[in-house]
Amino acid sequence: MSDQSEKFLLDAETIVFDKEHRRKLAFNILQYDKKVEHGKHQYADMELAKQRAANIKWKVIENLDKYLHEFEQNVTKRGGKVLWAQDAKEAMDEVVNILKRINARTVVKAKSMTTEEIHVNERLKEEGIESLETDLGEYIVQLRNEAPYHIVTPAMHLSKEDVAKTFNEKFDLPIESTPKEITAYVRKTLREKYLMADAGITGANFLVADCGGVAVTENEGNALMSMSFPRVQIAIAGIEKIIPSMTDLDLFWPLLATHGTGQNITVYNSLTTGPRQGDEHDGPEEFYVILLDNGRTNLLAEQEQRQALGCIRCGACLNGCPIYKGVGGHAYGTTYSGPIGSVISPHLNGMKEFKHLSYASSLCGKCTEVCPVKIELHKLLLLNRGDSVEQKLNSKSEKFIFGFWKKAMLSRKLMNRGGASAKNFMLQNFFKKTWGDRRELPRIAPKSFNELWKERMAK
Secondary structure: OOHHHHHHHHHHHHHHOOHHHHHHHHHHHHHHHHHHHHHHHHOOOHHHHHHHHHHHHHHHHHOHHHHHHHHHHHHHHOOOEEEEEOOHHHHHHHHHHHHHHOOOOEEEEOOOHHHHHOOHHHHHHHOOOEEEEOOHHHHHHHHOOOOOOOOOOOOOOOOHHHHHHHHHHHHOOOOOOOHHHHHHHHHHHHHHHHHHOOEEEEOOOEEEOOOOEEEEEEOOOHHHHHHHOOOEEEEEEEHHHEEOOHHHHHHHHHHHHHHHHOOOOOOEEEEEOOOOOOOOOOOOOEEEEEEEOOOHHHHHOOOOHHHHHHOOOOOHHHHHOHHHHHHOOHHHOOOOOHHHHHHHHHHHHOHHHHHHHHHOOOOOOHHHHHOOOOOOHHHHHHHHHHHHHHOOOOOHHHHHHHHHHHHHHOOHHHHHOOHHHHHHHHHHHHHHHHHOOOOOOOOOOOOOHHHHHHHHHHO
């Protein structure tokens, strides 16, 4: 068992029996479910929209090199620069080089899971550069020295009382401060930072190939200001974020909003296609896009699992997953949690360390059902399990037990041999730990159905 696997089991057990944590999570997901159900009413044919989106993303994945090259050409035409990063270190080295060249002291950062993946804040802190989250949820978890809890809602695990306590401890705001009062305080603080920031860092919801655009969707306007106020903008995005055409945003922006927050479309939707042009009055003087691999080509090499690269990071599979609802986001120990994280993390971060996440599933299929781009997540979890066995990452004892089990299951004679007492002994002594301490093992009946049937037919 890997260190990550042991940590997951310990953290999951702690969280799953925390009643207050489960209450907060259940309440927040319930609000999400209500909004999403309402948001879906904008579609005359939701399944058709999902199928169209799935087809476009599959076309992109199958022709990724073509679309990436087209995107780079169009960014360059408008004076921007595309940088390619094979891993997190290369990406962060590029970021640091840019910031040091302009003598940056303060960076404002919009919400981005990709920047969490490569640990932007931690590296910039080491370099003596202030990196400030400007999304309210991200700002809150940054104050608490926590990772985002959810792909879309970073502070989903917190109640308004938890947030008020955090601001009381950090800024001496009254402990009874309301969400409106806290938001006003954060807005005032951040606006001062926007004015003094040397650079802005964002992610990208989509990279649009035919115009070289970085498309960002949000509800607070913080990403828009992170792109337009500072004189340097850096967008960091995974290579899978490409969509072919600007017209595809007509499909993807509402689809992401509906499944992410239950809205028809989010409040702010920005498309940046390069640095400020001669006839423009705002926008950055310098524009960089860092295209990040960081294990994505490992996933691309998998004929079936590669469909997971079509994910638009709406978070729907997390909110529908019974495992996520029990153990929460932090227990996964990865940037991407829930079903999609369990599928992609073993390929991004190593099958040996993270194969256990593909077993942390009930395989109920809810994740596949709610996915707006029709990724067969529960099927991919099974394929990951098969890959871990083929790579001989399972223990010798596990291999022996399941080898014995398989042999017995393929032979009726062996299944009937030994009697119920011997079989119950085997279960109690060899499978009890696997079954779990809090579940009672089933007991084998004195006679199998096969034996009872033979007796009945003999009469």
